[in-house]
Amino acid sequence: xxxxxxxxxxxxxxxxxxxxxxxxxxxxxxxxxxxxxxxxxxxxxxxxxxxxxxxxxxxxxxxxxxxxxxxxxxxxxxxxxxxxxxxxxxxxxxxxxxxxxxxxxxxxxxxxxxxxxxxxxxxxxxxxxxxxxxxxxxxxxxxxxxxxxxxxxxxxxxxxxxxxxxxxxxxxxxxxxxxxxxxxxxxxxxxxxxxxxxxxxxxxxxxxxxxxxxxxxxxxxxxxxxxxxxxxxxxxxxxxxxxxxxxxxxxxxxxxxxxxxxxxxxxxxxxxxxxxxxxxxxxxxxxxxxxxxxxxxxxxxxxxxxxxxxxxxxxxxxxxxxxxxxxxxxxxxxxxxxxxxxxxxxxxxxxxxxxxxxxxxxxxxxxxxxxxxxxxxxxxxxxxxxxxxxxxxxxxxxxxxxxxxxxxxxxxxxxxxxxxxxxxxxxxxxxxxxxxxxxxxxxxxxxxxxxxxxxxxxxxxxxxxxxxxxxxxxxxxxxxxxxxxxxxxxxxxxxxxxxxxxxxxxxxxxxxxxxxxxxxxxxxxxxxxxxxxxxxxxxxxxxxxxxxxxxxxxxxxxxxxxxxxxxxxxxxxxx
RNA sequence: GCGAGCGUAGUGUAGUGGUUAUCACCGGGCGUUGCCAACGCCUGAACCCGGAUUCAAAUUCCGGCGCUCGCACCA
Numbered sequence: 001x002x003x004x005x006x007x008x009x010x011x012x013x014x015x016x017x018x019x020x021x022x023x024x025x026x027x028x029x030x031x032x033x034x035x036x037x038x039x040x041x042x043x044x045x046x047x048x049x050x051x052x053x054x055x056x057x058x059x060x061x062x063x064x065x066x067x068x069x070x071x072x073x074x075x076x077x078x079x080x081x082x083x084x085x086x087x088x089x090x091x092x093x094x095x096x097x098x099x100x101x102x103x104x105x106x107x108x109x110x111x112x113x114x115x116x117x118x119x120x121x122x123x124x125x126x127x128x129x130x131x132x133x134x135x136x137x138x139x140x141x142x143x144x145x146x147x148x149x150x151x152x153x154x155x156x157x158x159x160x161x162x163x164x165x166x167x168x169x170x171x172x173x174x175x176x177x178x179x180x181x182x183x184x185x186x187x188x189x190x191x192x193x194x195x196x197x198x199x200x201x202x203x204x205x206x207x208x209x210x211x212x213x214x215x216x217x218x219x220x221x222x223x224x225x226x227x228x229x230x231x232x233x234x235x236x237x238x239x240x241x242x243x244x245x246x247x248x249x250x251x252x253x254x255x256x257x258x259x260x261x262x263x264x265x266x267x268x269x270x271x272x273x274x275x276x277x278x279x280x281x282x283x284x285x286x287x288x289x290x291x292x293x294x295x296x297x298x299x300x301x302x303x304x305x306x307x308x309x310x311x312x313x314x315x316x317x318x319x320x321x322x323x324x325x326x327x328x329x330x331x332x333x334x335x336x337x338x339x340x341x342x343x344x345x346x347x348x349x350x351x352x353x354x355x356x357x358x359x360x361x362x363x364x365x366x367x368x369x370x371x372x373x374x375x376x377x378x379x380x381x382x383x384x385x386x387x388x389x390x391x392x393x394x395x396x397x398x399x400x401x402x403x404x405x406x407x408x409x410x411x412x413x414x415x416x417x418x419x420x421x422x423x424x425x426x427x428x429x430x431x432x433x434x435x436x437x438x439x440x441x442x443x444x445x446x447x448x449x450x451x452x453x454x455x456x457x458x459x460x461x462x463x464x465x466x467x468x469x470x471x472x473x474x475x476x477x478x479x480x481x482x483x484x485x486x487x488x489x490x491x492x493x494x495x496x497x498x499x500x501x502x503x504x505x506x507x508x509x510x511x512x513x514x515x516x517x518x519x520x521x522x523x524x525x526x527x528x529x530x531x532x533x534x535x536x537x538x539x540x541x542x543x544x545x546x547x548x549x550x551x552x553x554x555x556x557x558x559x560x561x562x563x564x565x566x567x568x569x570x571x572x573x574x575x
Numbered sequence: 576g577c578g579a580g581c582g583u584a585g586u587g588u589a590g591u592g593g594u595u596a597u598c599a600c601c602g603g604g605c606g607u608u609g610c611c612a613a614c615g616c617c618u619g620a621a622c623c624c625g626g627a628u629u630c631a632a633a634u635u636c637c638g639g640c641g642c643u644c645g646c647a648c649c650a
Contacts, residue, residue, distance in 0.1 A: 011587095014586055017586070018601080024641085030641060031640075031641045033640095080650095081650080090576090148649085148650080200649085202649070206643090211649070459611075459612075460612085462612065464612075483609070513602090513603080513604095518613090520610085520611050521611070545610080
């Protein structure tokens with residue numbers, strides 16, 4: 001028997017299918033789990049959410065958008081850690097079918113389980129008589145690798161370079177950091193966003209749109225100087241109560257409700273930029289129509305947190321599947337840029353920090369006199385010079401033995417060096433920027449907008465469905481309805497519709513079939529916020545009625561005013 | 576990946592070996608109708624795929640694919 005929530009999900013899912021919003025992909029070929037189509041109505045919903053998201057961040061002023069390939073060479077994802085992290089081995093118990101990560105099973109028998117292949121892992125498991133933690137038996141299948149990335153090859157003729165479909169868009173921002181930094185003329189902080197597809201070959205996708213194999217992501221990488229002091233002005237949110245579930249550190253996790261500035265002051269949130277982005281993220285999610293009471297922030301527990309993150313929060317949304325993480329906001333430290341620097345030897349992934357006051361350095365050096373050192377040591381002269389310059393202690397007597405980098409030593413005469421005091425100004429230093437990353441799962445967010453907005457009600461004893469989508473994401477802003485398709489009403493309706501869709505960003509459709517009530521119902525079902533009706537009065541005086549979806553109230557205005565109100569996005573002020 | 580259940584028009588469904596495959600909503604056309612799924616007539620649309628058993632399969636069996644739930648997995 002299905003729970004009420006189950007019924008609700010089924011009902012919403014069948015509406016989404018029926019009305020061409022979101023539905024399983026490739027179904028005429030049997031379907032593929034974890035892949036979905038956004039149809040004629042849904043695609044515009046997705047596009048509007050993406051555009052609202054872009055606007056939200058771009059309007060901060062120091063954030064730019066980029067767009068990177070989804071096909072990513074293996075070396076990039078090796079550097080980022082995804083090849084290894086996504087290459088865990090799993091051991092399955094023959095007796096009870098439980099599955100465990102192989103490296104976890106042998107933790108106490110091997111110091112570096114990550115380096116082993118499946119045969120070695122299998123050997124260690126059997127040689128040490130590892131028992132199944134679940135049933136205690138010792139009957140294991142051979143460990144199998146579980147790589148969650150889609151592999152591919154670059155190049156059409158055999159061979160080619162190994163690559164994967166990207167598991168996140170973030171790497172695109174990290175590897176193009178040099179260009180982004182140049183764009184901002186080397187002034188931190190700045191950020192880059194990217195909206196696009198990510199791919200994960202899930203073992204078993206579940207929960208409809210919640211875990212997909214190809215999904216829409218939107219990520220911001222915000223680069224900061226770890227030593228910079230950030231203003232903690234969160235006063236814009238003084239009237240907002242946030243729900244937090246802080247890291248319980250082994251204790252019970254409890255929801256607490258407080259202002260975000262208090263959460264930061266009491267060090268529940270550990271970094272001001274993280275706090276700011278949490279608040280901004282909350283604003284965005286609410287602005288596109290989510291129910292604020294169904295939003296909360298959960299802090300990752302220390303052992304759940306990715307190893308590079310120093311503070312990590314999930315924004316969770318509540319819906320028919322319970323609380324689902326929809327946004328991850330992570331302070332990733334310098335992990336990502338450093339990883340690419342190490343892998344590529346690039347020196348472009350650093351930023352320059354000018355000291356407020358240059359540091360003056362006075363020191364004694366033993367400077368080689370190259371007219372003597374050169375002819376004396378010939379091809380070793382450069383090594384000798386380097387060794388002299390890096391001496392910490394000045395020679396007190398001559399000749400002395402100088403140890404070179406290659407382990408050999410040479411004898412240095414007094415006439416070969418000039419011991420002198422030098423003056424140096426250190427104006428700043430290079431460092432690897434830290435990064436704070438809000439990463440949005442757009443499909444999950446859209447699911448929750450649909451879920452929060454989905455109302456099953458009754459009209460005259462019959463089930464009546466309304467999708468309360470926010471106007472700034474609704475696939476159609478308006479529908480134009482002639483009361484009847486006769487006496488010229490149809491023509492007027494078409495003219496008004498044509499005018500409306502010529503306005504920028506406005507989409508409206510014409511519907512003239514069946515009764516007026518049915519057409520209102522069809523529009524309510526796909527969340528059209530405004531219905532414009534042309535009736536006999538329109539023919540007489542040019543006024544039309546505007547019906548508001550959310551309460552079905554109507555007003556009458558001239559059709560010139562209609563165009564005016566729609567183009568200024570202010571129909572709501574009429575009610 | 577394991578176990579259980581399931582797969583029938585666009586949607587939701589009925590159907591235990593022989594039916595013209597049920598019903599409702601839905602879509603299209605015509606008529607009618609003075610504003611919230613009205614009505615009449617006409618019309619459209621389905622047994623997941625493949626194999627086997629059988630005179631005969633939506634129905635039984637096998638395999639595949641998909642869905643739901645539980646276990647596991649989910650940087």
